[in-house]
Amino acid sequence: MDTGTAYGMTMGRPLEELALVGAGTPFGEVLRRYWHPIALSEKVTTRPTSIKVLGEDLVLFRTRKGVAGLLHPRCIHRGASLFYGGVEDEGIRCCYHGWVFTPDGQCIEQPCEPEMGVHRDRMRQPWYPVEELYGMVWAYLGPPDKKPVLPRYDVFENLAEGEIIITNDAGVGGGGPIELDFNWLQHWENVMDPFHVPILHARFSGEQFTPEMALIPEVEFSYTPTGVRSVQMRDLGERGRLRRVTEVMFPNVRVVASPKLSGGTTNMIGWVVPADDTSFRILTLARDTDPDFLRKLRATHDGKPWAELTADEHQSMPGDYEAQKSQGDISLHSEDHMTTTDQGIAMLRRMMAKQVRAVAAGTDPAGIIRDEKLAVVQIEGGNFFESAPESVRA
Ligand code: FES
Numbered sequence: 040m041d042t043g044t045a046y047g048m049t050m051g052r053p054l055e056e057l058a059l060v061g062a063g064t065p066f067g068e069v070l071r072r073y074w075h076p077i078a079l080s081e082k083v084t085t086r087p088t089s090i091k092v093l094g095e096d097l098v099l100f101r102t103r104k105g106v107a108g109l110l111h112p113r114c115i116h117r118g119a120s121l122f123y124g125g126v127e128d129e130g131i132r133c134c135y136h137g138w139v140f141t142p143d144g145q146c147i148e149q150p151c152e153p154e155m156g157v158h159r160d161r162m163r164q165p166w167y168p169v170e171e172l173y174g175m176v177w178a179y180l181g182p183p184d185k186k187p188v189l190p191r192y193d194v195f196e197n198l199a200e201g202e203i204i205i206t207n208d209a210g211v212g213g214g215g216p217i218e219l220d221f222n223w224l225q226h227w228e229n230v231m232d233p234f235h236v237p238i239l240h241a242r243f244s245g246e247q248f249t250p251e252m253a254l255i256p257e258v259e260f261s262y263t264p265t266g267v268r269s270v271q272m273r274d275l276g277e278r279g280r281l282r283r284v285t286e287v288m289f290p291n292v293r294v295v296a297s298p299k300l301s302g303g304t305t306n307m308i309g310w311v312v313p314a315d316d317t318s319f320r321i322l323t324l325a326r327d328t329d330p331d332f333l334r335k336l337r338a339t340h341d342g343k344p345w346a347e348l349t350a351d352e353h354q355s356m357p358g359d360y361e362a363q364k365s366q367g368d369i370s371l372h373s374e375d376h377m378t379t380t381d382q383g384i385a386m387l388r389r390m391m392a393k394q395v396r397a398v399a400a401g402t403d404p405a406g407i408i409r410d411e412k413l414a415v416v417q418i419e420g421g422n423f424f425e426s427a428p429e430s431v432r433a
């Protein structure tokens with residue numbers, strides 16, 4: 040008799056505790072303890088935009104005096120959306136009856152009321168704090184009394200002559216759509232999956248990066264104070280060994296050095312920012328002298344960018360987008376068959392569950408910074424070429 044057929048199979052469940060991002064969900068509350076980059080500064084203007092972050096609909100704008108604001112869209116007066124508001128020097132004016140709100144939600148004008156609204160001081164439009172750093176707007180959506188210091192990163196500090204910070208919101212790698220249409224965790228976990236590189240990015244997609252990346256690496260995973268790290272060793276024969284270090288830092292940071300193997304500590308970091316449970320954006324920062332550095336890094340499929348592939352080519356040369364999107368809008372994690380090479384994923388999920396418990400117990404999750412003097416995070420990821428052994432060099 041045949042066994043293991045698909046007849047009568049039932050499907051499992053997502054790991055909702057870790058995958059969901061809304062307010063009140065276990066990992067949603069962990070995510071709300073950190074600052075997140077939500078938009079490139081250059082895209083935040085006096086024209087309000089609708090933006091979804093962690094499942095919350097918000098309106099983002101910049102006052103005429105240059106201050107970024109992030110408000111709940113529903114006007115506290117009678118509910119018109121501030122998306123239709125007009126931005127002025129100090130804030131945004133609701134289109135319906137003209138109430139004006141500052142970036143921190145204070146109501147400073149009620150033009151139809153006597154004396155511009157004698158009780159306006161008592162009313163507050165719900166808002167979130169934002170800061171600007173490295174050309175990005177960062178938001179904190181968590182409990183006000185737990186707001187940490189906005190981290191800085193050693194790799195973006197002390198720029199040399201000619202170096203600039205490059206920002207990107209289109210994602211790197213697969214070069215898929217700006218807003219990716221599946222659960223963020225599928226993408227973030229993938230950072231701790233070095234074994235997919237020689238298969239998906241070499242055997243399937245055609246050599247997407249460099250010939251070295253087609254070699255199956257020897258990998259060691261370890262916990263760090265702020266996340267999980269993988270060290271991937273590749274033997275390059277007479278050229279010695281390549282030690283590639285990749286990190287995830289809580290709650291959604293990806294430290295993936297150039298797959299085109301420029302040497303040294305990485306010059307770029309990405310954030311996997313959930314818009315809601317089934318969509319996310321990747322915001323990336325890089326330091327280089329070439330403003331096109333990130334654009335040039337984009338993976339190609341037989342020389343073609345992802346967006347230009349036909350449906351047939353997407354099937355015959357799948358990349359990160361095809362692999363991760365096809366896991367489902369939210370993957371059914373309980374159906375996974377994890378093996379030895381999934382150790383990094385298992386470690387990451389365990390560390391995520393630990394942060395859920397930490398937040399539920401009222402303590403800070405990993406990597407929270409409270410002391411301004413400690414705000415600069417040290418990055419260890421990169422590509423390091425170790426010289427050839429004596430025997431080869433001789
Ligand atoms: S609904 Fe916004 S001012 Fe009336």
Ligand SMILES: [Fe+2]
Pocket residue numbers: 212229235236239240359
């Ligand atoms: Fe990949």
